[in-house]
Structure formats: C-alpha cells, structure tokens
Amino acid sequence: MVAAQAGDRAAYSQLLREVTPFVRALLRRHCSHPQDIEEMVQETLLTLHRVRQTYDSKRPFSPWLGAIAARRGIDGLRRRLRVARYEVSAELAGYETFADPAANIDIEAVRAAGDIEELLQRLPPRQRAALEAVKLKEMSLAEASRVSGQSVGALKVNTHRALKALRALFQDVSK
C-alpha cells in the first residue's frame, strides 16, 4: 500500500488483486446475493482508491480496509432495502393488473422460485455450482465438469449432498 501511495502501479495492481478475495469474504457477512456482493466489492475498491491518502503506514492495513468494506457493505444493504421497498420485480409486476385467479397461483410459483433461490444461496459454493449445472441447467456430467471445474465424481457427490442439504433446509423453513 505504501508503494501504491508513491505511485507504483505494479504494486497497486498486485495489492488490489490480493485484497479482492478478502473483501469479498468480508462482504458475504452482509449479503448472500453474488451480484450484490460483486457490486459492493467494486465500490470498496473504488473507495480504497479515493481514500488511499488516509492510510497511515504505522497502523495495520487490514482494519483500514475492513472499515471501508464494512461501510460499503452497509451502504449496499441500505440500497437493497430501499429497492425492495419501492420496486416490484418484473415477474410480479406483470400480474398486477390481472383479476384472473390463476394469476395468483402463478405468483405463488414465482414466490416459491424466489424462496428456492434464497435457499440455494445458503449452500456451500461447490455444492451450489454442481446442483445448478446438473439439475437446474440440465447439463451432461462432462459439460458440467468442464464449466464448474469439478471432476465428474466430485460433481455426483456434490449434487447428492446439495439435494440432501436443500431438503433439510426446506424442512427447517416449513417448520
């Protein structure tokens, strides 16, 4: 960081690449949605760039970076809550003008899909990737293996474990 403050681009590039997984891990505490997390990671890096003159080399780097990430995490959560309060997702908005009772059933289906999406986010990343590739996108094992970077054997095990974990999560939710 000290080298970056002096204008060393190679050191800065290395620093940003090294801190990104740390920042991402910190932000997972605030949010489970991968797209939102990535947005918060980018905002943290932008803020780091804007306030890099405030880093004091006599003090540890991690709390300085952690404070920036935590702030951007809180901002991201607030933004999400604001959006959730005032905006309706496109899928639900489509039904707003229909009096057809069947539309309500469809809305329930959309909500259930949303619930499943949330439960999927709670699975470990490798299990989630395996389940999404093999069961949801209906890829062949060879294709899923190429996309997810897991061996065919690992894919089978992770898919099985993901289904088992998902079943347990459903039971917890419905209690």
Add this chain to the structure above:
Amino acid sequence: MQTEQLIERLTAQLEPVRVLRAPAWRALLWLMMVAAVSGALIMRFAPLPAILPRLAVPRIAVECVATALTAVTAIIAAFQLSVPDRSPRWLWLPLPPFLLWLAASGLGCLRNGLSLRGPNGFFGDSPHCFAFITCASVPLAVGLFWMLRRARPINALPVATAGTLGVAATAAFVLQFFHPFDVTVIDLALHLSAIGLVVLLGTAWRRPLLDASIEAGRVGTA
C-alpha cells in the same frame, strides 16, 4: 463492468498521493489557527474590562471552559472520524463537555429565576447572539471542511455532525467575550437553536462539502 476490469482501470489511473498527517495533528493545526485569529479579534474588539471580572465567577468560568472543551473535543472527533479505521465512538467525545456547558448555562438561567426577560427586554440581545453564532460559524466551517474533505470521509454524517458542533461551539466560546451579562432562558434557547441550525445545515450538505460521494469515484472510472 467486471472487477478485473475495474482493477485495471484503477491501476492505470494511479497517481502518487501525499499521505495525510495524523488526525490529531491536523486538528491541532486547525485549532491553533482559529485560536490565533479569535484571540486577535477578542483582544481588539471585546469589552475586556466588563468581561474579565465575570470570568472570575466560578459558574461563568466553568461555562466558558466547558464551551471551549466542547469545541476542542468536537474538532478532534471530526478529524479522527474522517479516517476510515478510527472508532465511531469518537463521536461521543464532545458529549461530556457539551452537557457540562448546558448545565452551567442552565444554572445561570435558574439563578435568574428562569426569568424570560433580561435587562434589555424579552429578546434583549438574543437575536444578535443567534446571528453571531450562525455567521461566525460560516468561515470557521469553510476552513474546517476544506481540511476535512482531503480525507474524503467514507461516512460523512458523524464527521459533519462533530465538525459543525465544533465550529458552533467555537463561535459560542468567542461570543462569551462579547456577552457581558447572564444568559436568560430565551438567550440559552436561541444559542442552542443557532448551534442546531449550524449542525443541521452542515449535515444536510455533508456530501458535497466533504467530497464524500462515491459517485465522484465512478466518474473517474467511467
């Protein structure tokens, strides 16, 4: 935009920066500059023969010291909070002297039997006091925010709150040298209203004043 692309853009835009000095040092610098200017103005324009005997009264001396301590602690808190890795608890630092100031002023009102009418009528000089605190706070706030915005605070609200409380308390401290009579309830209410107004305006305009919007960072990467 992908994170990897963002890293490349930020790296390409990197320029050397001058590292900020420690917050306590910067707070001390601001306080010393303000003390020098205020001291000169007080020596030149204040009715010192009327003021100095009053400062020998313990209650008034406590009120004066508490006002100065509120200003000093609020300014220190603002500089500390402007840096990312400092505890948010710095915001509470000015609270004890502020409460002491209120208590000492309140005691002055009680001593006057909570009279609403001072020696110069219902409002007396209170509107002048209100105008003094708000108007004197403006140049003080300009100088303070100019120094604070160099840190581009990641959470502008506590910085603006502590900073504006600091400038309003500084103005109220200087006012005591031009205020050779006890405060009435109306006086105290208007002093507090002036401080409240300064804090309200400072916090409302905190983002442009402190250069604290993340949007400014986005422009650079667009």
